[in-house]
Amino acid sequence: MNMYEKLVQTLKSTFGQDPEKTLVNGSKTSSIVSAELVLMASVLVAALTIRLVSPALMIVAVIGLMLLFMYVTPIMPKLYKEHNDDFNNMMFYAVLTLAIFAIVFYWGVF
């Protein structure tokens, strides 16, 4: 099975109840591939800003991200599933962010 077929298979299972019957057209597939590439490119470029903290850390982060992308691709279907309108998910991430902010600002500023 080539890469494209694998992707379409993942999209069917993400966007439809029945993967066999779900129609994933070319437009949808190309949108998701574009989103996937944009996500990877943007995150990698954003990771370069870690050089302002430590150049060594930036190299580690970029290599780590590249390896991560190789293993978890395609990311967009997973992100779509996770980033939904479910209240539990929203509240979980809201509380997680609150905890991160509280820790960083109370202990980690100076």
Place this chain on the structure above:
Amino acid sequence: MDGTIFIPLMVVIPIICAVLVNLLHEHSGVTKIFGYIGAICLPIVPILAVYGNHFFGGYQPLANGGLTVALPEAANAIISGSFLELFHPAITYAFGPGQQVILFVLGLVAMCAVFISIAETKKTSGVYLYMLFMLSAALMAFVLTDDIFNLYVFFEIAALVQVGLILVSRVRGNYETGLKYMLLGEVGGSFMLLGIALILGLTGNVNISDIVMMIHTGLVNPTNPVLLFAAGMLIYGWLYATGLPPFNAIKSEIYSKGLPSGSMLLQSFSVIACISIGLVIIRIFGYLPTAQMAMLAVSVIAMILGICMAMVQDDYKRIIAYLAVGELGYIGVGLGLATPLSITAGLFQAVNELVVTSFLFIGFGLVLYKTRTSKISKLGGLVEYMPVAALLTVLAGFAMAGVPPFNVFQSKYLLCQAAIAAGIPELAVIMIILSIVTFLAFLKMAYAIFLRPKPDELEVSSASVPKTTMAVMIVFLIICLIIGLFPGLVVDKLGVLALTAFAL
């Protein structure tokens, strides 16, 4: 007559209109007249107002000479020459060139929202107009106030009104969305209030200028852990108000559940909250690199997530909603870089965002008006039924993507310049990549909705497009072009506001 009297009127007039249209909601004609009068006042009053400060109750700082004559000798001896002389005893509204531009554009958007709401409904709803006016008043107060607690009060009023706007929209799932937004607001708003309470506890003050002066002159220890924690909580509240991650999902959901006129003001709330609370954070905690880094990091995540999520949606309301949230990230980047140029660019992007996103909400609102569906996969061939509206909607999309000669091109260009000047060219690269993808998303959406053959099962209403809505879209297009061709009209004034973020 002192022209500064118009400063509080920017908030008072919409509140009075809100009360009147609500009281008289059973009389559709009277409600409509008050609605029109109030709406026209919204952009006019900021033009008439004179730059300056308004001190509620007339209680000016003692240094202005207002009260010293009434004070006993002993009190004067203590106060004279001390910081107490400079403190603001009353709620203060500050109005300058930057505020004037923002309030004028906000007033224009609110006016258009009221006009569209009246034009698109058979019987004018006083209750709905009440909410539009109350939200407008709250947003005006956001921009004007120099008092952090007053800001929070209007923030809460605005949050409640937003829920109201969703509840009356009659869109499927609106009650659930409203409830979710309120519950998440309990988290976001409460911790923001905690941050304000901690600042009040440490400084004994709620006036933002006074707090800035106390921290920057060493009256309060700027490295006090409680103060740092307050900074974190204030930034967390900013995320909730703005709809940056982790609140981007709920923000995009509420945009998609509102009526077009409501969504215009819902997104205006996010934009105005982003710059108002963001400027407060920069003014008070500008000395903290962590605060700037947190703002930048969240803004970049919002940009990336917003655009990537928009690409995978099949509902155009959700696409616009995600793109609107993503565009807020650009404003956050401008504020987070915290240089005069970047803040000016961020404010410029905010002003443009107010116009362009409203323009888009109206344009795609017309698609919904004609077809009663928001699923892209069910749409097609609409250019035949609404050619002018389709062209205007596509132009609105191009404006948001940053295509010249529209206004957003200028603000995104300025943001890229600011990022390079600040020594972080990576941000400029990300902004350019994401603008290209935004353009791509619009091309795809425009093709699917307007250009491809119409599906057989799609029913298109024969009702003509409301003239008021078309007129509003043309007004927005003209504004986009004027600001795009003559950015100096706006940027110079916003630059003054940006500089105040660095003034003691």
